[in-house]
Amino acid sequence: MAHAPHELGQAGETAAADYFRSQGYEILARGYRHGRAEVDLVLRRAAELLVFVEVKTRSSGQYGPPETFVSVRKKELFRRAATHLQEEIDWTGDIRFDIVALTLLRQGFRIEHFEDAFF
Numbered sequence: 803m804a805h806a807p808h809e810l811g812q813a814g815e816t817a818a819a820d821y822f823r824s825q826g827y828e829i830l831a832r833g834y835r836h837g838r839a840e841v842d843l844v845l846r847r848a849a850e851l852l853v854f855v856e857v858k859t860r861s862s863g864q865y866g867p868p869e870t871f872v873s874v875r876k877k878e879l880f881r882r883a884a885t886h887l888q889e890e891i892d893w894t895g896d897i898r899f900d901i902v903a904l905t906l907l908r909q910g911f912r913i914e915h916f917e918d919a920f921f
Contacts, residue, residue, distance in 0.1 A: 814859025814904040815842055817911045827853065836886040839879035844887060850895045854884045859904045869903045869916055877920050
């Protein structure tokens with residue numbers, strides 16, 4: 803089952819959103835952008851936690867685990883977007899940065915969720 807990288811990424815984001823919904827999270831935004839920064843998913847859990855998620859999707863584990871593909875620069879941009887969104891919605895609760903790594907298997911995606919992946 804071959805996917806173009808863009809299609810694979812979209813499918814991965816959709817699978818991740820479905821996963822979080824099933825875990826009781828509310829999805830506030832998909833593809834939130836601020837300047838050159840983008841946050842794949844912004845979630846809320848109850849009233850006290852805002853979660854910013856980087857979704858990494860790979861067609862195989864061939865090049866190492868997907869979670870290792872988040873660069874220092876990407877983390878910096880991610881934090882910048884997160885700060886902007888918090889100011890925009892006047893958020894005073896806790897925040898968390900997660901990575902969801904999806905690997906495409908024949909039967910669908912294998913999902914690995916890394917909470918507090920970086921600060």
